[in-house]
Amino acid sequence: MATNNIELIGIVISDRKQGESSKILSVFTDKLGKVSIYGKGLMNPKSGLLASGSMFSKTKFLLQKGQNFYYIKEAHLLDSFYDIRTDFNTIVAVSFMAELLDRSFLEGIKNYKVFLLFEKALELSKSKKNLKALRLAFALKFMAYIGYKPNLKDCLVCHSKKNLRYFSAANGGFLCEDDIKLLDTENLKNSLIINDDIIKILQDFMFLTFEDIIGKKYDINFLAKTETVILNYISENLDINKFYSLSLEG
Ligand SMILES: [Zn+2]
Incomplete structure (x- = not known):
């Protein structure tokens, strides 16, 4: 019995075509965090893996660990999130969340709370309600879950x-009128003017459920x-300055 097999649940967060019919998938999993899966012949309809290899699909995998990649031994599709991929605004929202995960996580860093957060946000994106609030709340909660x-x-x-x-963004919080003068000019450059309405929204995103x-x-x-405040905060802490998914928005 091989010991390098593992059964887990994963959601595809990016994919890259490899040759005629294969793909390298970046998959966010419940047990291992982000992993790279080499899907040999995945795009061949006969493989039976086409749906599992599509963006945002949730699949129960039996994976085998190889030198550089994991390989699929068995796959059982749980949810293709097909509806998500047919609506433009939903695509932007879920692509943003997937991109944030893909670009901020190193392989093998486990975070089950983040997996559950992502799974939940994907599920709720099906409602197509308040998608911008959903993705921004995801981003803010995500930052908290990874230590920021x-x-x-x-x-x-x-x-x-x-x-x-x-x-x-540099200090991770609010400053009152009186204390802004304590900031040196370098930090001041990274500070954004806010008001009570923005504060309320930020607090909702952090403390309320999706x-x-x-x-x-x-x-x-x-x-x-x-959104500007949150993206600026992400940029300051994770060094992601531009999201490709958001350029879709135009
Ligand atoms: Zn103060």
């Missing part, structure tokens, strides 16, 4: 909850500003 939880409760310096005026978030109405302009 910003303080969204009060001023980083004096802990006042009033007159919060800036979000400092279900509650997609059930709410958000002002489109404040949501756009909140």
Whole structure:
């Protein structure tokens, strides 16, 4: 009995064609975090693996560990998320989440909480409700789960909850009117002006469930500003400055 076989559940977060009919898949899994799977002949309809090798598909795999890749011994498709791939706005939302995972995770770093978060967000994206809020809430919760939880409760310096005026990406939280002067100019450059509406949205995204978030109405302009704050925070901490998935939005 080979010991390098493992059974797990994985969701495809990126794929790369290899030759005529093969693919290298980047798959986010419950047990191993991100893994690379070499899907030999995957795109051949006769392989029976076509659906499992498609973006966002959720599959129960039996994998065999090779030198550089995992190989598929068995695959049982759990959900192809077919509906997701037929709606443009949904594609943008889930592609953004997948790209964030793919670009920030190294192979073999396990994080079951992140897997569950992603699985849940994918599931809820089927409703096509509040997709921008969903993907931004995913991003903020994701940052917290991988160790970059910003303080969204009060001023980083004096802990006042009033007159919060800036979000400092470098320091991971709000600064009140009085304490902004304590920042050196380098940090100031990475601070964004915020208001109470943006603070409220950020707090919702961090502390409410996805279900509650997609059930709410958000002002489109404040949501756009909140996006800037979150992307700036990601850029500061993970060094991802541009998301290819968001350029789809045009
Ligand atoms: Zn303060």
